[in-house]
Amino acid sequence: MYDPKPFGLNELREMFLSFFETKGHLRLPSFSLIPQNDASLLLINSGMAPMKPFFTGEQEPPRHRVTTCQKCIRTGDIENIGKTARHGTYFEMLGNFSFGDYFKKEAIHWAWEFLTSKEWVGLDPERLYPSVFAGNETTPADDEAFRIWNEEIGIPAERIFKFGKEDNFWEHGSGPCGPCSEIYYDRGEQWGCGKPGCTVGCDCDRYIEVWNVVFSQFDNDGENHYTELKQKNIDTGMGLERLACVCQGVPSLFDVDTVMNITRKVTEITGASYGQSHATDVSLRVITDHIRSATFMICDGVLPSNEGRGYVLRRLLRRAARHGKLLGVNDPFLYTVCDTVIHENEGHYPELRERQDYITKVIRVEEENFAKTIDSGLKIFGDMLAEHKAKGETTFSGADAFKLYDTYGFPIDLTLEMVEEQGMKLDEAEFHKQMDEQRQRARKAREALGDLGWAGVEFGKDVPETEFVGYENTAIDDAKVVALVVENEQAEEIMPGVEAIVVLDKTPFYAEMGGQVADHGTISADGVTFQVTDVQKNKGGKYMHTGKLTQGVLKVGDTVSASIDVKRRKAVMRAHSATHLLDKALRTVLGDHVHQAGSLVEEDRLRFDFTHFSALTAEELAKVSAMVNEAVLEGYDIHTDVLPIEEAKKKGAIALFGEKYGDTVRVVDMGSGYSVEFCGGTHLDNTAKVGVFHISSEFSVASGVRRIEATTGKASLDVMNRNQEMLFQAAAALKAKPGELREKAEQTMLEVKALHQMVEKFKAKESAGEADRFLFGARQVGELKVLTATIPEADANKLRQMGDMLRDKAPNVVAVLATVNGEKITFLAVCGKEAVAKGIKAGEIIKNVTAICGGKGGGKPDSAMGGGTNVLKLDDALASIDDFVAGKLN
Missing domain, CATH: 3.30.930.10 (Bira Bifunctional Protein; Domain 2)
Structure with a gap:
């Protein structure tokens, strides 16, 4: 059998x-x-x-x-x-x-x-x-x-x-x-x-x-x-x-056993039961499926983003989070299910347990970020939906969907799903039409900016591509002027004092690209000096040396010397080589999911953007900084080679994601394999020449993208000197020696904290006395005490504190407090336990008083807040409370 x-x-x-x-x-x-x-x-x-x-x-x-x-x-x-x-x-x-x-x-x-x-x-x-x-x-x-x-x-x-x-x-x-x-x-x-x-x-x-x-x-x-x-x-x-x-x-x-165990964890968190209803089952299945997918995707290096596989992950997490809300869970919870997913699969996939903290953190950060979007978006969607239904419409406007997406960041896939749940259709054609129009507006805006004023210049075939010789040379004396541009028009010669663009047949000047700024320097001949302040490379491969002729006359066909500012180039190279060491350190400390997302390399200063899901901790930043400086102290030799792209990949060279490369690539190798990357920029010959590497800031620049700003060489020494000077000034202000500064600062903070606590105690006593005075003047309506008061110069926190005191002191109280700040009124209503038991609800009171003052609000039966804008109606609003309570009590 x-x-x-x-x-x-x-x-x-x-x-x-x-x-x-x-x-x-x-x-x-x-x-x-x-x-x-x-x-x-x-x-x-x-x-x-x-x-x-x-x-x-x-x-x-x-x-x-x-x-x-x-x-x-x-x-x-x-x-x-x-x-x-x-x-x-x-x-x-x-x-x-x-x-x-x-x-x-x-x-x-x-x-x-x-x-x-x-x-x-x-x-x-x-x-x-x-x-x-x-x-x-x-x-x-x-x-x-x-x-x-x-x-x-x-x-x-x-x-x-x-x-x-x-x-x-x-x-x-x-x-x-x-x-x-x-x-x-x-x-x-x-x-x-x-x-x-x-x-x-x-x-x-x-x-x-x-x-x-x-x-x-x-x-x-x-x-x-x-x-x-x-x-x-x-x-x-x-x-x-x-x-x-x-x-x-x-x-x-x-x-299936392992999947159902995940669902059981979700039911434990949400309180929903599998088989309870079709809608509940849908939500439980969505959450179970999507958290399985997300856990494995993040483990393999996918991070939430707005494109590609990152968007797939973001969409899964957002969809799961919304279904959590449908089951009544408003706080982030998906990250707590990860442990169950990992427990069910770690036998065959041990890397899940090894990366659990990382996976959990990515999901939690994404949940928290999405919570901010979805809360505001759901309310606006609800208002739009109500308008459509009030008009008897069965199609949700594509323009509204675009507004939700463009203005409030609400994902179109969630809008589509929610519209379908309401038995309506979304006008997707209109949505995509508006998206296309937005792209066209953005494109026109970019075109309006131009391309540094010279991109429109058309050169004939007699103007060759510029040969870059700046890897080996900082100066040459046999360059030929092949074109001149003045005010976006080609010229045969330029006179002193004229700002222009010079195109050479070969140049040692590095053109701005790959995040590295351009070289500065001079183009000269007998009696001729042209100061170069920028260099750009156009689509035709011409190097456009922008600057000003300070003496002599420069003509097309002249043979000139071209010399870069070597001191500046060295400072730029220090920063550029440091970005490669920084990239290596970030991957080591944070994980292989880190990818460069942009950079700017200037004189002894660098800006490095990278993919990561949350702010770096102080400990992580310290590890990154230490690792870069250790590589500097090691004095690794830096070698560059031009290799076939497949050979470069076999060597382990890291490429920028999304970049297009030719058949051959330039590879920068630091420390014989310590850091190997595709790079066309200029570099030092040894990491020791970077000098001191100092991280000055780390912050977010986009969802899933962080930025580190740092200094090298002389800029770092300047920072250290300024910091030392401030240290001595702070020590003098606190009357302490520099070595005692931390202990003195901590002692001072404790004293300030104690004084602050004393002030808060005095305020609390004052508020308690004020609450007693309010209760003494309360009006009796049936078996309840009703009071209203306007509290000058109060904020929402003070209103809440006062309301809590009144509610705790008198279970039969119904109180409405208000404060005016300019043309804005803030209301707080509280109801004691006995008042709530008799059917008096703070949320209903707030809706009534705010409506009188041209505003709105709401809340729970025992506490609610709202706002209004018509200050002249404040007295009328407060005067209505007695009648409202009496009416509820019949």
Whole structure:
């Protein structure tokens, strides 16, 4: 008797990998979710995706038989996640692969053995149904696979299903492709649709595909012409969660043991119960699925951002956070679920536990940031929605959606989802139209700025590209003037006192690019001096030396000397070489997720932008600074080479993400591998020449992007001297020696704190006395004490403090306090326990009084606040309280 064995998901994963190890396969760890050297994918979405080079023959595999369990993310139908039990973003794909080794016979036999053998999964063979490719006019039927299933495995012909290209042929445009054979498991009639003829291939949940092996045997030329491949491959894919569903006899991936344990943690936090209602189940499934995905993505180095895979992560976290709000959780909570996700998966993915603090911190920061956006956005969305419904409209305005996005930062995908939940449609065409118009406005604004006044100059073919010789030379004496530009027009000569642009056939001047500022210096000849104050490189490769002719006449065709300001160049190089050391230190201290996001290198000053999710702690900054200065003290030699790009990558050179590089690149190597980066800038020959490296500030410049500003060389010495001077001045002010300054400052702060506490105690006593006076003058309305008062020069905190005292002193009190600041009124209403018990609610009182004064507000039954703008109506508002209370008490 065969029955599905209730194997746990983690147990099934290990069984599969162990089984194929017995068949001579090399077990490889899961590849990162971030594709390597594959621009066609945003995230790894299948087991074979990371191994494309092995299939195509571009790269030699570590072994010709490989088995993996690959982490995968698919977000093509993210809007359906949670709404159905089938859809999920994160899943694991079990696979066995052959690169020119075994083929159909072994692949089919091993699949059958693993699924049916009682030593392994032990599924009932009578419940398993294979399918094969039926063939079509361009590609023959897979008779070989049919024969193996029928004659060798012993499956009756009527139980082998033949399907067309859509189901049983794998291809993706041109390139390797082939038929596939799937294995379906019959879960029983209770899972079926009940329709006559329900069988394998039906869309219901009865027959579930558990195995799919692709026989990569053809090459498609892109025009449906198929030729046999010399190297035939096997690519097997089996969803781990899907196999677990079968073995555990559960309805969906959300009911599998490891996934359900995460859901249980979410229900514990939210108080919601799975199965309580469809809406609740949707929210629980969304949160469970998305936190699994986010945990693995962050572990692999993805950070929330507004583009690419970072936006996928941000969208998942925001969607999960909003569904938390739908379940009544308003505070950040997703980060607390991480431990459960990690606990369920750390056996196979130990890196999750190793990076737990980092993962948790990223999620918490993103949750907190989003909370600020969503709170204001939800209110504005609600107002817009109410207006549409009041007009009887069923389409939510694209202009409103754009305003939510552009003005309030509210994500369009959340707007779309919330609109659909209200049974409405979003005018997406209008939204995208306004987005395009905004981009065009931005483009025109950039064009209006021009390009330093000379980008519009068109040079003829007789003006060659400028040869840059500044890596080896700081001065040359045989440069030729090939063009002159005055007021955006080409000229043949320039006179003294004229500001102009000089183009040379070769130059030692570094043009501003890659974050490094341009060289300054002089272009000269007999009796001629041109002071260079900026250098830019145009799209045609011409170096545009901007400056002023101070003496003589300069003509096109003149031979000149070109000499840079060496002292300035050295100061710039100190800062530039320091940015490479800083990049290395940040990656070491914070993690490999750090990527350069921009830089500015000036004379002994640098600005370095990098991807990171939160502010650096004092300890982290100290470690970064210390590591850079240690590299300076080590005195690493700095070498530069021009290498083929593939050789540079093999050497470990780091490239700027998103940058385009040619076939050859310039590589800067510090310390023979300590820091290796692609870079076209100028550098020192030894790190010791950086001098003192000093971080002056660290702050945020965009979501997920931080900035460090620092100094090197003489600028750092100036900072140290100023700091020392301030230290002596502070010590003198506190009448202490510099070495005693910290203790003296701490002592002074304690004294200030004690004085502050004394002042607060006096204020509290004053407020208590004032509260007693208010209560003494309260009016009796029924069994309640009603009082109103205007408190001059008070802020919201003082009103709350006074209100709390009144409520605590008199359970039967109803009090409304107000303060006026300019033309703005702030109200506070409090109701004691007895007043609330009699149906008097502070929130209702506030709504009434603020409406009289042209404002609004609200709150809880025992305490509420609001505002108003019509000061002349303040007395009327306060006078209405007695009647309001009396009316409530009948």
